[in-house]
Each structure stands twice: as structure tokens, then as C-alpha cells.
Amino acid sequence: MTVTAVVGAQWGDEGKGRIIDYLAQQADVVIRFQGGDNAGHTVVNDYGKHALHLIPSGIFNPDTQNIIGTGCVVNPQSLLAEMETLAAAGVSLDNLWISHRAQMVMPYHPLLDELEERARGKDTIGTTKRGIGPAYSDKAARHGLRMGDLLHPEWLESRLDQALRTVNRKIEILGGEPVRGEAMFELLMDYRQRLGERIIDTTPLLREHLARGSRILLEGQLGVMRDLDWGIYPYVTSSNPTAAYAPSGAGLPPHCLDRVIGVVKAYSTAVGDGPFPTELQDEEGRRLREIGQEYGATTGRPRRCGWFDGVAIAYAAWLNGMTGLAITKLDVLDQFETVKICVGYRLPDGEVVRDRMPDTPLLYEVTPVYETWEGWLSDTSGCRAWEELPERARAYIERIGNLAGVPVAYVSVGPAREQMFAVARG
Numbered sequence: 417m418t419v420t421a422v423v424g425a426q427w428g429d430e431g432k433g434r435i436i437d438y439l440a441q442q443a444d445v446v447i448r449f450q451g452g453d454n455a456g457h458t459v460v461n462d463y464g465k466h467a468l469h470l471i472p473s474g475i476f477n478p479d480t481q482n483i484i485g486t487g488c489v490v491n492p493q494s495l496l497a498e499m500e501t502l503a504a505a506g507v508s509l510d511n512l513w514i515s516h517r518a519q520m521v522m523p524y525h526p527l528l529d530e531l532e533e534r535a536r537g538k539d540t541i542g543t544t545k546r547g548i549g550p551a552y553s554d555k556a557a558r559h560g561l562r563m564g565d566l567l568h569p570e571w572l573e574s575r576l577d578q579a580l581r582t583v584n585r586k587i588e589i590l591g592g593e594p595v596r597g598e599a600m601f602e603l604l605m606d607y608r609q610r611l612g613e614r615i616i617d618t619t620p621l622l623r624e625h626l627a628r629g630s631r632i633l634l635e636g637q638l639g640v641m642r643d644l645d646w647g648i649y650p651y652v653t654s655s656n657p658t659a660a661y662a663p664s665g666a667g668l669p670p671h672c673l674d675r676v677i678g679v680v681k682a683y684s685t686a687v688g689d690g691p692f693p694t695e696l697q698d699e700e701g702r703r704l705r706e707i708g709q710e711y712g713a714t715t716g717r718p719r720r721c722g723w724f725d726g727v728a729i730a731y732a733a734w735l736n737g738m739t740g741l742a743i744t745k746l747d748v749l750d751q752f753e754t755v756k757i758c759v760g761y762r763l764p765d766g767e768v769v770r771d772r773m774p775d776t777p778l779l780y781e782v783t784p785v786y787e788t789w790e791g792w793l794s795d796t797s798g799c800r801a802w803e804e805l806p807e808r809a810r811a812y813i814e815r816i817g818n819l820a821g822v823p824v825a826y827v828s829v830g831p832a833r834e835q836m837f838a839v840a841r842g
Contacts, residue, residue, distance in 0.1 A: 418674050419632045421449075421662040422742075424639025425678035425732035425820075427686035428657075429712070429719060431744030431828060432679045433457025436473035436635050438826070438836050439677075444630035445622070446474030449665030450487040450655040451637030452521055453494040454546040456712070460831040463505045470495050471512060472635050475502065481511045481625075483618055484518055487655065487665020489551040490563055491521035492607040514611065515618045515667065516564025523603065524583050524595045525550040531590035543688075552654035554579065563615050566608040573601055618667050626672065634662040634673075640732040641686075648776050651690025659736040677825060678738040680729060680816070682746045683755075685719040687712050691779035694722035694758045708748040723756040723786065726819035731773040733820040740825030743813055744836075746805075747829045752791040757815060760785035789815070796829045802839045805829075 420439065424430045437459045440446050453469035460466075461476055468475070470490060472482040484490060499509055525547025532550070533543050543549060554560035559579045565572040577597060584594040625632060636657040641647045643658050655661075659676045663669060683704055686692045696704065701721045704710065710719035732738070749755050760768040761782035768785055792806035799805050805813075805827070817824040828836040 419634065419663075419668065419672045420675040420677060421634040421636065421659045421673055422677045422679060423636040423659050423662070423736055424642075424657055425680045425729055425736070425738070425741070426639045426684055426725070427641045427692070428455055428638035429685055429687060429710075430639060430679040430681050431458075431742075432636065433459045433468055433473040434744065434828060434831065434833070434836065435677065435679050435742045435826065436633060437461060437476060438833055439633055440474035440477045440480050442631060443474055443477070443480050443633045445481045445483065445625055446472040446633045446635055447483040447485045447666040448472045448488055448635045448637070449485045449662045450657055451653065452489040452546060452548040452551065453491050454544040454548045454653070455637050457635075457637075458831070461833045463507055465831070466502065466505070469498060471498055471502065474633060474635075475507060475509070475512065478508045478511070481513065481621070483621075483666075484512075484514045485618070485666045486515040486517040487661065488515075489519045489521050489548055489555070489655075490514060491547065492563075492611060493523075494521075496607075496610060512614060513618065513621070514563050514615045516562065516567070516615050518563045519551055519555045520561045520563055520565070521547045521551045522561060522579075523600065524587065525554075527592055528583070528586060528590070531587065531592050535590055549654045557582075563611075566604060567612060567615060569605065569608070572604060576601055576604070622667055626668070632668070634666050634668075636662060640735060641728060646735055648690045648779060651688060651776070659738075675740065676736050676738045677740050677742050678729075678732055678736055678820070678822065679742045679744060680724075681708075681744050682724065682749050682812075682816075683708075684722045684725045684728070685710050687717055687719050691776060692720050692722065693727075693761060693779060693782050694725045694784050695720050696722045700752075703752075704748065707751065708745055723758055723784075724816060725784075726757050726759045726816070727761055727770060727773065729816065729820045730771060733822045738820065738822045741817055741820055741822050742826035742828070743816060743824055744828040746809060746813070746827055747795075747797045749791065749812075750794060750796055753793065755789050755791050755812065756786040757789065757812075757819070758784040759787050759819065787815075797835065799829050800834070800837055802827070802837070
């Protein structure tokens with residue numbers, strides 16, 4: 417048995433989907449363990465190019481069971497649209513399941529998200545307005561609705577009535593129109609008809625897989641710097657994308673976790689507001705964005721781009737207990753004569769921080785301390801093994817692993833599945 421968590425080690429958008437797609441070719445189960453449809457995992461394979469927002473990235477292997485786990489918040493409308501797109505591309509959905517304990521993103525959650533963000537005025541937090549924060553807020557406040565509620569109409573109707581008493585007061589205070597319960601219930605009954613057979617208690621299924629020694633992948637969304645507790649609060653997501661939460665969100669006992677693969681780009685990107693120490697607001701930043709096509713898979717928003725952040729990766733590796741790194745988009749740096757790595761943050765008092773992550777207010781004030789590396793000025797997109805990479809590219813990768821204190825296990829030199837390879841050093 418192997419249980420592997422694949423987690424983001426930066427600000428999100430690191431390429432976790434393509435890592436899962438690659439590893440899922442030998443996996444029995446893939447479980448999305450947290451998050452909603454506010455971020456996308458882009459996968460390129462024989463079925464074409466797909467941006468997955470809720471469905472696990474193992475869906476392209478017909479022999480792999482894919483579970484949307486309990487730690488997720490599920491927008492049924494988004495899920496149905498995603499399913500239709502995949503089915504049209506010839507992807508089988510026979511092995512797609514939804515935990516009955518996963519929370520539902522209701523139609524009023526995006527409305528609340530937008531109204532709340534508008535009320536913040538100039539102090540926005542950069543939400544995608546997909547309703548993720550309000551859905552997790554309702555979960556914590558215990559008036560959220562779960563996917564399994566769809567299977568119990570009388571219970572669901574009562575729970576919806578209770579929820580709307582609070583929700584409509586919020587909406588009216590924020591200047592919106594209250595939600596009609598009757599219309600909402602009819603919509604939920606449509607979701608029940610279309611998704612009901614996929615909503616299951618995942619515990620017996622996972623107990624069986626553990627008993628037979630199956631290979632299980634746990635798929636996270638976003639990255640450590642957007643973690644609700646350990647990220648750049650309040651500019652964070654409303655869940656925990658770190659590996660410690662992966663077993664809980666997936667529905668497994670914590671001792672089962674064998675490996676943690678942290679995914680990083682060969683440079684840094686971020687979407688949304690908040691401090692981003694290595695951000696480049698110059699021509700080099702624009703080059704990274706255009707060469708890497710750094711636009712959000714969900715929103716299309718241009719990503720903020722910068723040099724690789726070695727302080728962030730050291731923090732992420734320790735916090736997640738990473739056993740290996742997967743480096744994506746190395747090929748984006750092929751055209752740069754020099755590349756840089758941030759190896760420390762200089763605080764306003766002159767202290768240089770290397771082994772800890774300052775809190776959000778201080779991150780706005782740090783100055784990155786860089787190492788400059790000679791670029792390799794060579795096309796790496798055709799490389800299929802470690803030894804085929806240019807020597808300078810290998811040295812750059814080794815430095816990233818050194819800063820993380822974790823060996824580099826995989827390297828990606830392009831979006832296609834065959835452009836990723838395991839690192840095997842002789």
C-alpha cells in the first residue's frame with residue numbers, strides 16, 4: 417500500500433493536476449481532499465487540454481476510482497458542467513464518486529461572496545467570488561448543507577429552511593435580494609436526480625482499498641501560502657491545503673500517509689491579493705507571464721510572477737513533511753540568460769530571515785535576498801530524463817532541492833504527460 421499526498425508548495429497554480437494525471441496512471445484511487453471550484457488543475461493528455469475544478473485529476477485513467485472528498489465544498493452546477501465537458505471529450509465518468517459528507521456550495525454562496533467583497537471596499541482579499549468562503553463559513557457555523565442531504569428530501573427541506581433564515585438576513589444587510597426557498601428546493605431536487613447515484617459513504621470503499629493495499633493519491637488545491645492557518649492570512653483560502661489535513665479531508669487515518677510530494681514551479685506565481693515578496697513588476701515578470709501563459713485556469717486572471725522563493729519552499733517542505741519535490745515549467749526559463757533564487761528575506765531592521773516565514777504584515781516590508789544563476793539557454797522541452805537536461809538546469813534544480821531539504825523526484829518540461837519524468841540519478 418502507498419498513500420501519497422500531492423500538495424502545493426507555493427501560492428497555488430503550481431501544476432498539481434498534471435502531477436496527479438502522471439501518477440494516476442499507476443493509482444487505484446485519487447481523492448480530492450479540500451477546496452472548491454475556485455481554482456483549476458490544468459491537465460494535457462490524449463483527451464486534450466482540460467481545466468478541472470472539482471473532479472480529481474485521476475479521472476482520465478478509466479481504472480482509477482475518483483472521489484470528491486469530505487473536505488471539499490461542491491458546487492453541483494459547476495460539477496455537472498465539468499462532467500458534461502469531460503463526457504463530450506470521451507472521458508468515462510463511471511468511477512466518479514462524491515462523499516455524502518462534503519459540503520454544498522449553494523447558489524446564494526457566490527452572491528454572499530460578491531456582496532461581502534464589495535463591502536470590504538479597497539480592502540479586498542482577492543476572492544474569486546465562487547462562494548467558497550461563505551460555504552466554509554456556513555460549515556463552521558453548522559448551518560451548511562451537505563451533498564448527502566440531497567438523498568433525504570424531508571431533512572433537506574428542513575435544513576434549507578433553517579439556513580435561509582440566517583442567509584437572507586445577511587443578504588439583506590449587504591444590500592441584496594433575499595432567496596426564495598421554494599425555487600431553491602426545486603433546484604436541489606434536480607441536483608438529486610442528476611447526481612444522487614454518485615453520492616456515497618466513502619468510508620467502506622476506502623477501508624476496502626486499504627485492506628487490499630491499493631495505491632491512493634490525495635489531491636490538494638492551492639498551496640501552503642494560501643492555507644487558512646499557515647498562509648498569508650487573511651489573503652488565504654478557507655480550507656487547509658497542507659498535507660496534515662489530507663487524510664482527514666480524504667477520509668483516511670493519518671498513519672496511512674506514506675509520501676508527500678510538494679509541487680513547485682521553477683519560478684513563483686500568485687493570483688489574488690496579499691504580499692508576494694519575489695514579485696517582478698518589470699519586463700522579466702511580463703516575460704515569465706507570457707512564456708508560461710500564466711493566466712488563471714478558473715478566472716483567466718493574469719498571475720503575478722516572480723523568481724523562485726527559497727524561503728517559501730523551505731517553510732512549505734518542513735510544514736508538510738515533504739518526502740519529494742516535483743518541479744514544473746522548467747522549460748519556461750529556457751530563454752533567460754540569468755535566473756534568480758530568493759534565499760532570504762531582509763527585514764526592515766536588517767535581519768535576514770532564511771528558516772522561518774514572517775507574518776503577513778512583515779512580509780509586506782521584506783526585501784528578497786537573491787542568488788543569480790547563469791541560464792542554460794537551451795530547449796529543455798524535449799528532455800525525457802535527468803541526464804538529458806543541460807548541466808546548468810540540473811544545478812538550478814539541485815539548488816531548489818537543497819533549499820527545501822528534500823530530493824527532487826519529478827521534473828516537468830512542458831504541459832503534456834510525456835513531458836514529465838522521474839528523476840533517477842545514477
